[in-house]
Amino acid sequence: MLIGSARGLRIGGLLVGGAAAVMAVVVGCTSVTGGHAGVNARDAPAYRTSMSVSVSQSAASSSARESERQASLTTQAMHDTCETLSTSSADAIDSVNAFVSAFNANTPDISATEGPAVDSLNKSADAVAASVTDAIPAQLKAAFKDWVDGAHATAKAIQAHVGPGEFNKTIQDLNDTRSNALSLCDATY
Structure with a gap:
């Protein structure tokens, strides 16, 4: 019987404790706070000013973050295209130099170097x-765009087997457009 009565005492204690908790919640919820519902006219202007300043600062902060995000996107776009130009134009110039040497x-x-030179020029122009x-x-x-146009023009000059004077002018123009574009690219870093 000792086991049964200990169990009964525990259950009775839990029931009494549960009832006390319910009563505490009911009593706690019935208290009323003093005061009256209404606008505090004395503090309202300061509150409005505070809210206005907060909204203004939030808008300025949001605008600054968006400007930074846009600048980051622009920088990334420039760097991506600059890298494409740098690597693909180096390959194209190497192929053209092999053609010129031959x-x-x-x-x-010479015909074995002509096709790769034309292909690498067009590939670089298209990638850029x-x-x-x-x-x-x-x-x-x-x-x-100048590089793209120059690379395509040089590829056409190679395919057309233009004379040395015209070919040299085309190559010089291509080198100038590449130098200009890469100089502008360097300024973005």
Whole structure:
């Protein structure tokens, strides 16, 4: 019987404790706070000013964060296209130099260097053109377009087997557009 009565005491204690908790909640919820509902006319102007300043600061902070985000997107877009230009134009120039060396040496394998030179020029032009976005500033966009146009023109000159004077002019223009674009790219870092 000792086991049963200890169990009964525990259950009875839990019931009494539960009832006391319910009573405490009921008594606590019935208290009334003093005062009256109404606007505190003396503090209202200070509150309105505080809220106005807070909203203004929040808007300025939000605007600054958006400006920083836009600048970051622009910088990333410029760097992506600059990297595309740098790597693809280096490959194109190497291929063109191999073609020029074969041409100047009047070697029988000149046709073996012509195709790769044309392909690498067109590949670079297409890659740069595809990587240009609206986020890039106009001056840099124009420099990229000049490279694209120059690379395509040089590829056409190689395919057309233009004379040495015209070919040298085309190469010089290509080198100038590349130098200009890469200089503008360097300024973005």
